[in-house]
Amino acid sequence: MRALHRAYAVDLHETQSVDQPEQIRAARRAAWRLQQGVTVQKQPPRRAVVDDGDSAFEALPVPILQITPEGLVCRANRLARHLLEVDDATQMPMSDLVEGLGRPVADWLADGFNGRGLRRPEIVRASRPKAELFVQITLGQITTPRGPRLVAVLHDATxxxxxxxxxxxxxxxxxxxxxxxxxxxxxxxxxxxxxxxxxxxxxxxxxxxxxxxxxxxxxxxxxxxxxxxxxxxxxxxxxNLRPELLDMRLTLSDLTHLLDRLVGERVALSFDHDPSLSMVRADKRQLEQVLMNLVVNARDAMPNGGEIRIETRRHRLAQPLKRDRVEVPVGDYVLVRVTDEGTGIAPDKLPKIFEPFFTTKRTGEGTGLGLSTAYGIVKQTGGYIFADSDPGKGAEFVLYFPAHDRPETMVVAPAERKPRVTAPSGEGVVLLVEDEAPVRAFASRALRMRGFT
Ligand SMILES: Nc1ncnc2c1ncn2[C@@H]1O[C@H](COP(=O)(O)OP(=O)(O)OP(=O)(O)O)[C@@H](O)[C@H]1O
Ligand SMILES: [Mg+2]
Structure with a gap:
């Protein structure tokens, strides 16, 4: 507070010696307060002196608004107009510019004029821009010749x-x-x-x-x-997964027969493979389950028939890929893309489809576990799955699996296949350890039936 008063005094002192209209002096004072109270507090006041209040306000390196007690914007500097995507904000109600406070904007501003909540930043959503924009706003109060004003310093918090x-x-x-x-x-x-x-x-x-x-x-x-x-x-x-090195094309061709049967006659299934595909490390059965879930979903989205395309691609990410709030690191990937021509997925549903039990199908037709299972399996394999859709035109699921190119350096645990022995029967005492009572009861019965005690 003391610093602010001192700055104010310096300001007045300097302005008094120059013959300037009251308006410019007031603007200069406002600019001073901002400098002191909100933005560059550490700078000594003298160095920030500018000759013109308006251009100082306009050129301040932070987005700033001035607001009247009626809740109207009376000034907005260049950065503020740019941030909020308005050509001219003057006379616009603040409530038209921001939303999402959880209470009326007018109440918040009235609190500000009463000295409450000043300098406590609030995060709001800007209503104008098409892309989502969150703005952090800190309010300060000033007195101008035309009455009290709120100064709002904005900060992009998206x-x-x-x-x-x-x-x-x-x-x-x-x-x-x-x-x-x-x-x-x-x-x-x-x-x-x-x-x-x-x-x-x-x-x-x-x-x-x-x-x-x-x-x-x-x-x-x-x-x-x-x-x-x-x-x-x-x-x-x-x-428990049993990962092995797999060629995605072979896995798919092993599955073709089953997939063809799954999709029925109205739906055509087409494959487009990359001739130079790397291997992936995954559990074959689980991978098949992922592909089957995707194909079944695509089929269900095309009650009148259509085509499901399955593509495999070798893909090198030179830059990390940011998508759907995750970041796929740089590297080589095997990409599998499943595209259909079905109903597509509405944008509001798209973020939910990987959640367990999310389904738009009728009771008995879908449990909503297909995609969440696929998500879990792909994640566990170190991969990524993304969905995209043009509602009405179809949906596309893209899977990224880390490529494994040098099978010779990979230590693949040999699938242990113990020879099947016929269940032994005989005599003897078996100590059975199992914490779950029903399982223990059944196991001990089974052992006793075989003659063990
Ligand atoms: N290819 C697609 N086209 C349109 N919508 C889809 C597609 N794939 C998934 N969806 C939507 O996502 C929802 C969730 O899919 P998910 O596979 O998890 O469950 P489900 O298919 O409804 O049930 P389940 O697979 O357990 O039988 C579906 O109900 C559907 O609304
Ligand atoms: Mg499904």
């Missing part, structure tokens, strides 16, 4: 907001993942017990038995539930 949104999104995905993973783990144990006991019962009933078909039903449904749980585990990245 990057900050974007980072914040990115952080919130990743926290959300992580929380959902943890929840899903936890639930799935418990469920998995219960399902093991259910299908285990069911297997035991099936051993005692043969096909002619009146109970056999019911038992079969229980078994089949338990298996279906287990595969759903498997998807949840994949999303929460808790599944």
């Amino acid at each position: 990057e900050l907001k974007t980072l914040e949104a990115q952080f919130v999104q990743s926290q959300k995905m992580q929380a959902i993942g943890q929840l899903a993973g936890g639930v799935a783990h418990d469920f998995n144990n219960l399902l093991t017990a259910i299908s285990g006991h069911c297997d035991l019962l099936l051993l005692r009933h043969d096909e002619g038995d009146p109970e056999f078909s019911d038992l079969e039903q229980i078994n089949q449904n338990a298996n279906r539930a287990a595969s759903l749980v498997g998807q949840l585990l994949a999303f929460s990245r808790k599944q």
Whole structure:
């Protein structure tokens, strides 16, 4: 405060010696206060003296507005007009320029005139610009010959907001993942017990038995539930992967037959492969699941038929790629692009499609787990998945997998294939350690049936 008073005194002292109209002096005082109170506090006041208040205000290196008690902008310097994308802001209500305070702009300004909340920055959304723009605004109060005014110093806070949104999104995905993973783990144990006991019962009933078909039903449904749980585990990245070096083209051609059957007759499937494709390191079964999910979604989006294109490309990123709030680092990638000509995805839905249980399909037609599973698997493989859509024209999913070019230097764990031995039966004592009671009960029954104690 003392510094401000001193600056004010110096200012008055200097202006008094020059014969200038009151308006220019007032503007100079305003510019002084800004210099002192908000922007370049550390500079000694003398060096910032300029001869003309208007041009000083106009040329200040920060975007600044002056606001009347009625909430109208009475002055806006060049940087402020540029930031807010207006040619002339004078006489515009502040409430037309910014929004998203969580309370009326007029109240906030009235508080400012009453000396409350001054110098406490608020982040608001600018209403004018087409691209999203967040502005941090700090208010200060001044007195001009024409009455009190608020001075608003603006600062582009879009990057900050974007980072914040990115952080919130990743926290959300992580929380959902943890929840899903936890639930799935418990469920998995219960399902093991259910299908285990069911297997035991099936051993005692043969096909002619009146109970056999019911038992079969229980078994089949338990298996279906287990595969759903498997998807949840994949999303929460808790599944064990068996990564191997794969040629995406071969994986796709192995899958062609199945995909063709999946899409049906109305939908055509076309492939376009890069002849010089690198290898990727992934779990083959899981990769197949990702591709199948994408193709099934594309099919569902084209009830009247159309074409699904699957492209593979070798892709070198020389610059980090920023997209959908993530950054893909520089490097070589194998790119898989799945494009369809279906209904597309509305822009407001696009950010949600990778969330578990997000679906636009009717109950029973979709669980909303397809894309979240794909997301989890791709992430776990060290890759990236992006979606883009032209609503009405179709959707495009692009997957980036890190390229693995030198298989000879890669140590690939040989897929351990233990010879299948027929379940041993015999005598002896087995110490069974299992924390889940239902699973323990089933396992000990099964062991006892084989003659162990
Ligand atoms: N190719 C696409 N074209 C249009 N919309 C799509 C496409 N792919 C996904 N979507 C939208 O994203 C939503 C989520 O897809 P996701 O695969 O996760 O779930 P689902 O297909 O609804 O159900 P599930 O795959 O579990 O059977 C879909 O309901 C759909 O609205
Ligand atoms: Mg799906």
